[in-house]
Amino acid sequence: MNPLFHTPLSRRTVLRGLGASLALPFLEAMLPRSVYAAPSTFKPLAKAGAKPTPRVIFCYVSNGVNIIDWVPTTKGTEYELSPTLQTLKEHRSNFSVLTGLGHPHATGGHSGADTWLTGADLRAVPGKDYTNTISADQLIAEKIGAQTRFPSLEIGDLSGTGAALHSHTLSFDRNGTPLPTENNPQRLFERLFVPDDAASREATLKRYAEKRSILDDVLGEAKALDKKLGKADQAKLGEYLASVRETELRVQRQVDWIDVPKAKVESAGLQLNSKPGDAHDRPMWLDVMLEISYLAFLTDTTRVITFEWAREAGGYGPGGENHHELSHHGGDAGMLKKLAGVDRAYLERLNRFLTFLKSTEEGGRSMLDHTMVVYGSGMNSGERGDHSPKNLPLLVAGGGAWGLKHGQHLAHDEKAHPPLANVLLTVTQKMGVETDKFQDATGTLTGLA
């Protein structure tokens, strides 16, 4: 059943009349009669205005890939693109394929998103069924996040944080607490680009002041309580005290940003009503979230983004396929073929995003040269439909201006490989964070930088 695309009043038409920065809320008449989203007509800018800075986006696809069609058979800079990676051929010189890597502590199954950016041993702490540790994006955001309005963005196809071992987010803070994702394009766009009511500046400042008074009050209460507690209880309360103090600092940061206006951005062509859970809308939803990510980088609204394209196990493929079932292919040729189709369809979305970045000039180079794109999965369905955490499908694109080397296949022995954390450490350093430690990293990844 093919839904018809009606032609409603285009957003561009309306925006021309109203001035570009006034974008939302949307008018009913603009909704197509069908409830489905139409293909995006978004166009990237030819030139970016902001000063080039390092940025990174981590893109996660669930349920692994058809690894047979993914891994190139040849190595090094002369390698030949694999059938699946052919999809990205126009960007061959701007990305590296990394194979054979994995997190040594990862346990497989569908917990890949939980550890993809953390590398944690989820069962490391006795007495807890699950503990995670800080993810690379949050480590970066801690260090450089204060320079942008949003230290980081978290996007996912199911909003919120999900459940342990089936995480809906890639991002975990310093305490290992998952950070909720946004899945609604319209809400995300509003948060990033729609200006707050100018008249409310005073009210906002008052609100922050009030919040600080309340935090001060509970902090006082907690300190008094602390004196009455035993050691174990004090340790628990210590987490509370530290969290309240940190929250006070964040309020201060919000106050610091209040007089800086949000970037003005046109929403023309963006399919902000795309729904992630709808088989028809899947590609449009992926596109619009990547378009918003592009705009967020372009305007220096944030420099760090994590984006879980689909959740593990239950997730949809880009066309609404039952991706999870295909991942249990058991070596079945027909299912592997379908799986490769899903993989290519995903890479087409990525290809489009890379093309946007590539076509936008920024300080004499392309935006892609300044933006690192890490793409992959935390699961490998192998040749038999395993759910293994080894030999993960992974590629890194962009960031040439910061010294990332591309156009190569860095093949590793899956039985004796450097930890995946080395890739994360490489990216973390290129983002300007001075550290030589991340999780179990033994250094940066040889050959990537």
Next chain:
Amino acid sequence: MRPRFLIFAPVFGTVFGALALGLMATNLQAQDLAHRPDTAGFAGVVQPFIRDHCVSCHGPEKQKGKLRLDTLANNFADPLVASKWAEVVNSVNGHEMPPEDEKQPPAERAGKFADWLAAELGRAEIAKRSTRVVLRRMNRAEYDNTIRDLVGVDFRPSEKFPEDPPAGGFDNIGQALSISPMQVELYYAAARQILDRALVEGPQPAAIKWRFEPEENTEGGDRYRVKRDGNNILLNDGENSTENGFTVVHHESWNKGIGFRGFNLAEEGEYVIRFRAAGRVPARAAVVASARAILEKRRDDETAKNPKDKVYHDQQFERDLKHYETHRSYDYGPPRVKLSQHLGGTPRVLGEMDIDAPETAPKTYEIRASFTKQNAGVELQYAYSVPRSLENFWMQGKDEFARPLLLVDWIELEGPLHPQWPPASHRRVLFDSLLKDKDEKAYAREVLTRFMSRAYRRPARVEEVEAKLVLFEKLRAEKPSFVEAIKVPLAAVLASPHFLYLVEPEAPAAQPRKLNGYELATRLSYFLWSSMPDEELFRLAANGELLKPAVLGQQATRMIADPKNEAFVKNFAGQWLGLRKVGANPPAKNLYPEYDRHLEISIVRETEGFFAEILRRDLDARNLLKSDFVTINERLARFYGIPGVKGDAIRRVPAPPESHRGGIVTQASIQSITSNGTRTSPVVRGTWILKTLLGSDPGLPVANVGEIASKVPGIDKATVRQRLQIHREAAACARCHDKIDPLGLAMENYNAAGEWRDREGHGYEGRIDANDPIIDASAKMPDGTEFKGVEGLQAQLLKKEDLFLNALASQLYTYGLGRELGFSDRPAVRASVEAMKRNRYLVRALLLTIVQSDLFTTK
């Protein structure tokens, strides 16, 4: 690289042997507080093995990998030593050691060695655990319930909070419940939101009541507008037909939804959505007749096109018709509706319900929903699922095909609902008082004292109230009203550690002390209600009566009978049995077409209802293992093949023996969470039984061993059992799997969706063909015990009732105390089980001994 730990003792090796009871129930003394080394086992098992198989590389001469084993101490209490032993276990279990080119130990000997080490590691780990209850943060469910009981607004503010990290299988374990800056932000935002909803000002907002007749839409579909209170609303009747003023929906489709959207309400708050509807449910004969007509036409059309293939078309016709005549799916239940709300572009399912009213007597159905002023919509969708099987998928959407029809008369939106003004939540917090209009500050003090004494679950101290009053006075001048100003200190109360944590102060390093009345009331209410104490508990806490065991017992009995105890069933049984995992990895649609949303909801309700039935009707706890009844609704009755159950309510009915149902292990919820979405997993099922019902954890597999092979050479239709057999042929695997898999293999008659089967389907999309292999559900444990099928398994489990009751009691203690158990807790667990057995095996009796135990009443 650090090894993955096999943390818990693999007592499974002896589960069906005589030793198990000894280890679980009788051998341990109360003074076993610290880990004491097992010197005999070390000398008898470990040292000889090391001498024979390890010492040449890890001994005095060589220390490969910097590891020397002949001098590694029998001291599992030392974390560094323990981590080295753990590495040894993993490398032996994983077949990494001894290396391939060295002399290999007999599998049995290696097994004994690894099992002994793993058991010691487990014992040491448990001995290390703190047996003190630690300061515990409310989890999400507790937060919501507490807000409901404290403030009187019930809208699940915790929906935005991250999931609470579990320990020991439960998400109410103080040690694991951490807090992050983000959570402080969320608690703060929730506090503001809660108070804005609870406290009001000004006159009662005008209510609206909009009624829509879908058939008023004369243009059809989604293109007709009606006006209501200044809103230009899209009224959609779907691509449906109309009969006598009723819109008739035949099946679910993107263009069949009925609803109205594109409006902005002037007031936010709680609304009710009502609709008048009925169902028309065709009997089997009508289904067959409709199918026959469609199939005949297809047969005739095909035959006209290809006359020489007539015989095949005739055969196909007969085959397909038989499907409609025989398959249980066509004993239709009433049509079903899914009601959704759209707010600011985000859809949200409000609920689903059966439309059980007949056409002769349509009924009004309703559901409540919160609306904001955002652009909104309401949609009503047909939600009865006829499984899309091969025989019917192409004709499901045809209107001639008989399905349960949904008839909708009208839809209505009314609200905001305020049975009284100001609402009850407002009156509860800002109660009437002589001071109210006389002395603002004195009234604020009165309000805060009362609110804090309930929020902190104990009388608020004067200095605490005065500190909040300072906050009130500080902001009073810049606030337009008393109500706005009092919200500030009230928000601080809801962000306070005294509210967010269950606080039980202790003198440092003191011996365990008796809880005071308030602390005990709090433990009790969070155990049995997942919420704060009510007025009666507070009263008994204040006068000290609650400290009397008899009164405590009476209160627990009262609380179990209270509707709020539903939270206990959901949170305890839901986590103990793993019901929260239902749907996380659902059976694939094409392989298990009968597994639909209605079934998924029903299987969870079945198991919850089963536990509740046994608890509240005072039935023998062994019914959990095997019962002669089931707790089902019509949807499940159809799935299980049990006749005579009508309606969506879960109720107790006798289980006919041929249904193979009765007891937790026969329930579809358990069958589906122990499968991987595409096939059954006997390993997961066996592990589930060991952990959940027998209280022993077989640990994690030593390495990722991957998916079992999809094909077995030489066998045309290899069953899961045969595929698993290949995997187990490796001696290292067999050692553990011999103890795990038989338990799961006995359940092979249930497929991955929990449906009973006699054969394993190997046809297209998992269909069962005539020659497919018959299920072999026989099982043989390592000790030689043999049994067959789920009934055999249940008989074995009943023989191990002490293991089961110990497991149940341990889980209840863990949940009730909010901490994991250590060795020193075992006598208490055992005593509770004994008391329960003396008292007709009642779960309620078990709960009473727990709340009256020293563990529960001291800190």
